[in-house]
Amino acid sequence: MIQQAGRRFFLLCEAAFDAAFGPRINPFYHLGALSFFLFWTVVASGVYLYIFFETSIGGAYRSVEQLTHAQWYLGGVARSLHRYASDAMVIVVLLHLAREFVLDRYRGVRWYAWLTGVLLLWLLYASGIGGYWLVWDRLAQYIAIVTSEWFDALAIFGEPIARNFLNSATVNDRFFSLLSFVHLGAPLFLLLGMWIHIQRISRARTNPPRPIVIGTLLALTALALVHPALSQGPADLDTVIGTIAPDWFYLPLYPLIDLWSPRGVWWLVFGGTLLLALLPWLPRRREAPAAVVSLANCNGCGRCFADCPYSAVILQPRSDGLPFESQAAVELDLCTGCGICVGACPTATPFRRVGELIPGIDMPALTTADLRAQILAAAANLSGDGRLLVFGCHGGPDLSSYRDQGVATLTLPCVGALPPSFVDLVISRRHADGVLLAGCVAGDCYQRLGVEWTEQRIAGQRDPYLRRRVPRERLAAVWAGPAGDARLAREIAAFRERLRALGRYRPGAAVTPVSSSTHPPEADDDAYRMG
Amino acid sequence: MLKNIFRYFAQAVFYGLFVAVIGYFSSAPAYVHFPADMALIKASFSHAGQPKEECRVRTAEELAQLPPNMRVPMLCGRERSPVTFELELDGKPVYRAELPPSGLSRDGVSTVYQRFPVAAGRHHLRARLRDYSAGSRIGPPKAGPERESARGEPQGGGEHSVRVPDFNYSKEADVELAPAQVFVVEFSSRGGGFVFK
Numbered sequence: 001m002i003q004q005a006g007r008r009f010f011l012l013c014e015a016a017f018d019a020a021f022g023p024r025i026n027p028f029y030h031l032g033a034l035s036f037f038l039f040w041t042v043v044a045s046g047v048y049l050y051i052f053f054e055t056s057i058g059g060a061y062r063s064v065e066q067l068t069h070a071q072w073y074l075g076g077v078a079r080s081l082h083r084y085a086s087d088a089m090v091i092v093v094l095l096h097l098a099r100e101f102v103l104d105r106y107r108g109v110r111w112y113a114w115l116t117g118v119l120l121l122w123l124l125y126a127s128g129i130g131g132y133w134l135v136w137d138r139l140a141q142y143i144a145i146v147t148s149e150w151f152d153a154l155a156i157f158g159e160p161i162a163r164n165f166l167n168s169a170t171v172n173d174r175f176f177s178l179l180s181f182v183h184l185g186a187p188l189f190l191l192l193g194m195w196i197h198i199q200r201i202s203r204a205r206t207n208p209p210r211p212i213v214i215g216t217l218l219a220l221t222a223l224a225l226v227h228p229a230l231s232q233g234p235a236d237l238d239t240v241i242g243t244i245a246p247d248w249f250y251l252p253l254y255p256l257i258d259l260w261s262p263r264g265v266w267w268l269v270f271g272g273t274l275l276l277a278l279l280p281w282l283p284r285r286r287e288a289p290a291a292v293v294s295l296a297n298c299n300g301c302g303r304c305f306a307d308c309p310y311s312a313v314i315l316q317p318r319s320d321g322l323p324f325e326s327q328a329a330v331e332l333d334l335c336t337g338c339g340i341c342v343g344a345c346p347t348a349t350p351f352r353r354v355g356e357l358i359p360g361i362d363m364p365a366l367t368t369a370d371l372r373a374q375i376l377a378a379a380a381n382l383s384g385d386g387r388l389l390v391f392g393c394h395g396g397p398d399l400s401s402y403r404d405q406g407v408a409t410l411t412l413p414c415v416g417a418l419p420p421s422f423v424d425l426v427i428s429r430r431h432a433d434g435v436l437l438a439g440c441v442a443g444d445c446y447q448r449l450g451v452e453w454t455e456q457r458i459a460g461q462r463d464p465y466l467r468r469r470v471p472r473e474r475l476a477a478v479w480a481g482p483a484g485d486a487r488l489a490r491e492i493a494a495f496r497e498r499l500r501a502l503g504r505y506r507p508g509a510a511v512t513p514v515s516s517s518t519h520p521p522e523a524d525d526d527a528y529r530m531g
Numbered sequence: 532m533l534k535n536i537f538r539y540f541a542q543a544v545f546y547g548l549f550v551a552v553i554g555y556f557s558s559a560p561a562y563v564h565f566p567a568d569m570a571l572i573k574a575s576f577s578h579a580g581q582p583k584e585e586c587r588v589r590t591a592e593e594l595a596q597l598p599p600n601m602r603v604p605m606l607c608g609r610e611r612s613p614v615t616f617e618l619e620l621d622g623k624p625v626y627r628a629e630l631p632p633s634g635l636s637r638d639g640v641s642t643v644y645q646r647f648p649v650a651a652g653r654h655h656l657r658a659r660l661r662d663y664s665a666g667s668r669i670g671p672p673k674a675g676p677e678r679e680s681a682r683g684e685p686q687g688g689g690e691h692s693v694r695v696p697d698f699n700y701s702k703e704a705d706v707e708l709a710p711a712q713v714f715v716v717e718f719s720s721r722g723g724g725f726v727f728k
Contacts, residue, residue: 087553159633167713216546219546229558249553
C-alpha cells in the first residue's frame with residue numbers, strides 16, 4: 001500500500017522531470033551518483049574552510065565569521081556550499097532510499113546495498129551534525145548541549161558528558177581538537193561506507209552526467225550568493241538558548257528530545273533503523289532461479305562476466321580439460337535471474353543447428369530453447385499486414401492488452417536477456433514484419449544495465465552485435481517504464497503503420513546502416529547512453 | 532528550438548525549487564527551545580562517596596594465607612557509599628536522589644546532571660548532600676571548616692548556613708536569576724562543598 005502510493009508519487013515526479021530533463025539527465029535516475037557528487041562538493045569546500053579554521057573556543061567562531069564576511073566571495077561561498085551541499089545530500093539520499101523501497105529494489109540479492117545504505121544514514125548525520133559544532137555559535141551550543149544530554153540518556157558514560165557544557169568555564173580548546181577529529185573522521189568513515197555500499201554491483205555509477213553536475217553546482221552557488229549561510233551569534237554557555245534557527249535537514253529529531261524524552265528518541269532511531277534494516281526480509285523475496293553454466297558450451301569468452309550488473313558471474317580457470325583458459329561460474333547469492341548474461345552469450349543463438357539449443361549460460365526459468373519455441377509459437381499466430389512481435393520486460397509496461405492478430409508479445413525478465421540473434425531470427429526469417437522492444441525507462445533499468453547493453457548490442461558497440469543484415473527500420477524500442485502504457489500504444493500503432501508501408505521483408509534488399517535508425521525520431525530522447 | 536527553451540526553463544524551475552527548499556529549511560522555521568522569560572538551574576557534580584567500610588588490619592593468619600607478594604597489612608573495601616543529593620527551591624524540594632557509585636565494583640564516583648527551568652527573578656535555593664551510608668561503619672565526617680555547611684556566593688541575594696544532621700554538606704542562598712541565565716549548582720569536596728555560580 002505504502003509502496004504503491006510511493007510508486008505513483010515517484011512516477012508522477014519522474015514523468016515531470018522526464019519532460020524537463022529527458023531520461024538521460026533526469027536527476028531521479030541518478031540519485032546515488034548525485035549523492036557521491038554532493039559528498040565531493042562538501043569535501044572540496046570543507047578543505048578550503050579548514051585551511052582558515054582555528055580550532056579554539058575563541059578562534060572557531062571568529063575565523064568562521066572572518067571567512068563569511070571578509071572573504072564572502074570565496075570563503076563565504078565555500079561555507080554556504082559546504083552547508084547547502086550537505087543539506088542537498090540529505091534530501092538526495094533520503095529520496096534514493098525511498099525510491100529504492102517503493103520500486104522494490106531493496107530485497108533479494110539487493111539486501112546488501114540496502115542494509116549498508118541504511119547504516120550510512122548514521123554516518124551521514126554524524127558528519128553533518130558534527131560540522132555544526134565547529135562553528136561554535138548559538139546553534140552549535142544548542143546542538144552540543146542537546147546532543148550530550150541525549151547521549152547521557154544511554155547511561156554508558158562514567159560521567160555525564162553534558163557536564164562539559166555546564167558553563168563557559170567548563171569548555172576548553174582541547175574540546176575543539178576533539179570536534180575537529182570527529183568532523184574529519186566521520187566523513188572518512190562515510191566515504192568508506194559508500195565504497196562498501198556499491199561493492200556488490202558492477203559498474204556502479206558514482207558520477208552523475210555532466211549536465212546534472214553543472215546544474216546542481218550552479219543552483220547551489222546561486223543559493224550561496226543569494227542566501228549565504230550565517231552564524232547565529234557566538235556561543236555563550238552562561239545563558240540558555242531561547243529561540244534557534246535549526247537546520248531541519250539534520251536536526252528534525254532535536255526538538256523531540258526536548259518535547260518527548262531522550263530515551264524515547266533513542267527508541268525511535270534504534271527502532272527505525274532496525275525496521276529499515278530488516279525490510280529486505282519482511283518478507284524476503286525469492287529471486288528467479290540463478291543462471292546455469294553449461295561447460296560443454298562455454299568457451300570462457302567472458303561476455304557474461306562483463307555484462308552482469310550484479311557481479312554474479314565470475315571467470316574461473318578451466319576445469320573440464322577443454323582448450324580454453326577460463327570458464328564462467330555463477331555466484332548463486334548474487335544472481336537475480338535477470339538473464340542479461342544469456343543476452344550476452346554468443347552461443348545463445350537460435351540459428352544453431354547442431355544438437356539441442358543449450359548455450360554456455362542459460363536461465364532455468366526461461367531457457368533459450370524455450371524462448372525460441374515461444375517466439376515461433378507466438379509468431380505463428382500473427383496474420384495480416386504489419387505483423388509485430390513485442391518483447392517486454394518485468395520492469396516495463398504490461399503487454400497483455402496489446403495482443404491481437406497482428407501483435408504478439410513476450411515478456412522477459414529484462415530486455416537485456418534477449419540475445420540480438422533472436423531479433424535477427426524474427427525479422428530475417430520473416431516470423432514477423434518487425435520487432436519492438438518495450439522496457440524500463442532509459443537510464444533507470446530495473447536490472448540496472450539491461451537497456452544500455454541492449455542499445456549497444458543493436459548499435460554494434462557491444463558484443464554480441466545485432467547482425468548488419470537486420471533492417472533497422474524494422475526494429476524499434478520504447479523505453480517507457482511501467483507507466484508508459486499510453487505511449488507504448490501510440491508507438492505500436494505508429495510502428496505498425498511504418499511496417500505496413502514497408503511491406504514484407506525481402507532478404508537481400510537494401511540494408512540500412514547500423515546507426516541511429518534503431519529508434520523512430522520521436523524516441524530520440526530515450527536513446528540513453530551511460531556516462 | 533521552442534522545445535529546448537521550454538526544457539531549459541523547466542530545468543531552471545526545478546533546480547530553483549530544489550535550492551529554495553534547501554535555503555528555507557536549512558534555517559527556518561525557528562524553534563523555541565527555551566522560553567525567553569525563564570532561567571535555567573543546572574545541578575551537576577561528580578563526587579566519590581565515602582568508602583562503605585573502614586579499613587582494617589589483617590590478622591597474621593590472614594596474611595600467612597596470602598602469597599608473599601600480596602601481603603599488604605591493611606584491608607580496605609572498594610565499595611563506596613551512594614551519595615544522597617537534595618535540592619530545594621523556594622522551600623520546596625525539586626530533586627532528591629540517592630546516586631549510586633559507578634563501576635562494576637561500585638567504587639567510582641556518583642554523578643548527577645539535572646536541569647530545572649525556573650521563572651526569572653529572586654529565588655531561595657538550598658542544596659544538601661550526604662556522601663556516607665547511614666548503616667555504614669563510617670559515620671559523618673567530623674565537623675570542621677570544610678565539613679560545615681558551606682557559605683555560598685549568591686548572585687544578588689543573601690545566604691545563611693544551617694546545620695542539617697542528616698547531610699554533611701549543605702548550602703543555601705537567595706539568588707536573583709535573569710531571563711535566560713544559566714545558574715549552576717556544583718559540588719566540590721576539595722572546594723569546600725557546594726558552589727553556586
